[in-house]
Amino acid sequence: MTSVLKTDVLIAGGGPCGLMLANELGRRNIRCLLVDPKPGTAFNPQANATQARTMEHFRRLGFAQEIRSMGLPPDHPTDIAYLTRFAGTELARLRLPTAAAAPQAIKTMSGSWSAAELPHRVSQKFVEVKLREQAQRLASVDVRYGWQLKSFADNGSGIEAVVQAVDGGEPLAVQAAYLMGADGARSFVRQQLGIAWGGATGFKRKFMGGKMLAVYLKAPDFYARNPNDRAWMYVVVNPQLRAFIMSVDGVSEFAFHIQMADDAATEALSEADARRLFSQAYGQDIQIEILSMATWLAGHALVAESFQRGRVFLGGDAVHLFTPTGGLGYNTAVEDAVNLGWKLAAVLQGQAPPALLDSYEAERRPLAVRNTGYARQFADSIGLFDAAPELEDASPAGEQARASASEYLNGHARREFNIPGVTFGGRYDGSPVIVVDGTSLPPDAPNSYTPSACPGGRPPHAWLADGRSLYDTFNFEWTLLALGPDAPDTQAFEQTARALGVDLRVVRHAAPDLAKLYEAPLALIRPDQIVAWRGRNDRSACDVLAQALAKVPHPSPG
Numbered sequence: 245m246t247s248v249l250k251t252d253v254l255i256a257g258g259g260p261c262g263l264m265l266a267n268e269l270g271r272r273n274i275r276c277l278l279v280d281p282k283p284g285t286a287f288n289p290q291a292n293a294t295q296a297r298t299m300e301h302f303r304r305l306g307f308a309q310e311i312r313s314m315g316l317p318p319d320h321p322t323d324i325a326y327l328t329r330f331a332g333t334e335l336a337r338l339r340l341p342t343a344a345a346a347p348q349a350i351k352t353m354s355g356s357w358s359a360a361e362l363p364h365r366v367s368q369k370f371v372e373v374k375l376r377e378q379a380q381r382l383a384s385v386d387v388r389y390g391w392q393l394k395s396f397a398d399n400g401s402g403i404e405a406v407v408q409a410v411d412g413g414e415p416l417a418v419q420a421a422y423l424m425g426a427d428g429a430r431s432f433v434r435q436q437l438g439i440a441w442g443g444a445t446g447f448k449r450k451f452m453g454g455k456m457l458a459v460y461l462k463a464p465d466f467y468a469r470n471p472n473d474r475a476w477m478y479v480v481v482n483p484q485l486r487a488f489i490m491s492v493d494g495v496s497e498f499a500f501h502i503q504m505a506d507d508a509a510t511e512a513l514s515e516a517d518a519r520r521l522f523s524q525a526y527g528q529d530i531q532i533e534i535l536s537m538a539t540w541l542a543g544h545a546l547v548a549e550s551f552q553r554g555r556v557f558l559g560g561d562a563v564h565l566f567t568p569t570g571g572l573g574y575n576t577a578v579e580d581a582v583n584l585g586w587k588l589a590a591v592l593q594g595q596a597p598p599a600l601l602d603s604y605e606a607e608r609r610p611l612a613v614r615n616t617g618y619a620r621q622f623a624d625s626i627g628l629f630d631a632a633p634e635l636e637d638a639s640p641a642g643e644q645a646r647a648s649a650s651e652y653l654n655g656h657a658r659r660e661f662n663i664p665g666v667t668f669g670g671r672y673d674g675s676p677v678i679v680v681d682g683t684s685l686p687p688d689a690p691n692s693y694t695p696s697a698c699p700g701g702r703p704p705h706a707w708l709a710d711g712r713s714l715y716d717t718f719n720f721e722w723t724l725l726a727l728g729p730d731a732p733d734t735q736a737f738e739q740t741a742r743a744l745g746v747d748l749r750v751v752r753h754a755a756p757d758l759a760k761l762y763e764a765p766l767a768l769i770r771p772d773q774i775v776a777w778r779g780r781n782d783r784s785a786c787d788v789l790a791q792a793l794a795k796v797p798h799p800s801p802g
Contacts, residue, residue: 251420254276267305276386277388294574301773307374322341335653343364391410403419423557425556426577447545447623461500477489542623569660599794665688668695677794684698703725718751721746731765766779
C-alpha cells in the first residue's frame with residue numbers, strides 16, 4: 245500500500261444507517277468515507293414503510309418531499325388489506341391517506357398525530373437512492389460502493405483500516421478518527437469486536453416466525469384481475485397459507501413474502517415453486533416475472549450487548565434485528581445515525597469532549613430494546629392468530645368464521661399500523677446529557693402518543709398561524725425556544741453558546757398556546773430534535789449546556 249487516505253469518520257455499510265450518517269456528517273462539513281461491497285444501493289425492495297419520525301428527519305435535511313414523491317404514484321392508496329387470498333374475500337382494511345393527500349391531511353390532525361409529517365409507503369431501494377444522491381452532493385463525503393472494509397484497528401488515538409475494491413486492485417490504507425459499523429446483520433465490524441447478541445430469536449408462529457420465502461416480482465395483471473379495492477399491502481390469512489405482498493411501484497412490481505412450514509425445504513425452493521405459491525396466495529393462476537428470490541428468517545428480537553467499543557460504533561442491523569412488523573428496523577437504524585451524527589461532529593469540531601459519544605449507547609440501546617419488543621408484540625398479534633378451517637367455505641360456518649376474523653384483523657391492523665406512540669414516543673430518559681426537570685414522564689403506549697416537552701423526548705409539534713411547521717423554524721444545530729408573549733431573557737444561553745463555539749439560535753414564538761404546550765417559556769432543542777432541557781429562566785445556562793455537551797459529569801439541573 246503506497247497511499248493513505250485520511251478522513252474523520254470511516255463508515256462501513258451503505259444502507260439507510262450508513263447513508264444517513266454520511267448525510268448528517270456531510271451537512272456539518274465532517275470528512276467521511278463510506279464503503280460498501282455491493283455494486284450500488286439495494287436492488288431488492290427490503291423495508292417498505294418510512295415512519296413519520298423518519299420523514300420529519302428527512303424534512304429537517306430538506307428532502308422529505310422528494311422522498312414522498314418516490315415509490316407509489318401520488319394517488320395510489322396506502323391501505324393495508326387482509327384477505328382470504330390476494331384476489332379473494334376481504335376481511336379487514338385500514339384506510340390511509342395517499343402520498344398526494346398526506347401533506348394536507350397532517351395539518352388537520354392533532355393529539356397523537358400532531359406532527360410535521362405522516363408516514364410514507366416507499367420501498368427502501370428508492371430511499372437509498374435518494375440518500376446516496378444527497379450524500380454525494382456534499383463536498384466532505386466520499387461514497388464508494390464496490391469497496392469493502394478488510395481490516396481495522398483502534399490504536400487509542402484513531403482508527404487504522406484497510407479498504408479494497410471488491411474486484412481487486414491495490415488495498416488502500418485509511419486513517420480515521422472514528423469508525424461506524426453499519427454493515428448489516430452479519431456485521432464484520434461487530435464480529436471483529438467480539439460483541440454478542442442479546443435478546444431472543446427463533447420464535448415459531450404460523451406467520452412471521454420461521455423461514456420465509458421472499459420474491460421480488462412483476463405481476464402486470466395483479467390489479468386488473470383483482471376484484472378488491474387497491475391497497476399498498478395485502479395480507480393473506482387462511483388455513484393453508486400465510487403471506488403478504490407490498491406494491492413497489494403501484495403498477496406491476498411487488499415484494500411477495502410467504503411463510504414456509506419446513507425451514508430446510510424452503511432453501512431448495514425453485515422459481516417454479518415460487519410461481520405455484522404465488523398463484524395459491526393470489527387465488528388463481530396468474531403469470532409473474534421473478535426479478536429475485538431469497539429466504540429469510542422471521543422471529544428475531546435481538547439487540548447487541550454493546551453499541552460502542554472505544555472509537556468504533558455500531559448501528560442499524562449490525563446491532564438490532566427485528567421481525568419486520570411495524571416497519572421498525574429501518575426507521576430505528578435511521579435514528580441511530582441521526583443521534584450519532586451531531587455528536588461525532590461536536591467532538592471533532594471541538595465543541596464537546598469525547599465523553600459526549602458515550603451517550604450514543606446510553607440513548608440508543610434502550611430504544612432498540614423497546615422497539616424490538618414492540619415489533620415482537622405486533623408479530624405475535626398477527627402470527628399467533630388462528631385462521632378457522634372453514635374460513636373460505638360458502639356456508640353459515642364460513643360466514644361466521646369470516647366475521648370473527650374480520651373483527652380480530654381490523655383490531656390488529658390498528659395495533660400494528662396506527663402506532664404514533666412507537667413512532668414519536670421514544671425517549672432518552674436516564675441519558676447523562678439530558679437535564680431532567682423532575683416532571684412526570686408521558687406514558688409509553690404503542691397506539692397513542694402524548695406530546696410532552698419533558699426533557700429526553702421529541703419536542704411537541706404545532707402548526708403556526710402562518711401555516712409553517714414549528715419544526716421548520718428550528719435551527720439545524722441547537723435551538724432555544726423562547727415562548728409566549730413575555731418570554732424571559734436568553735442572553736446567558738447566547739453568551740455561553742458563543743463561548744463554547746456552539747451554533748445556537750434563539751427562536752421566539754409569542755403565541756401563548758405554544759408556551760402552554762411546552763409547559764415552560766424556554767426549551768433547549770438538540771440538533772437531533774430532542775428536548776435537552778426546559779425551564780423558566782436562563783440562570784442555569786452554563787450548567788445546562790455543559791451537561792448537554794458532556795462537559796461536566798452531573799451538574800445540578802437548572
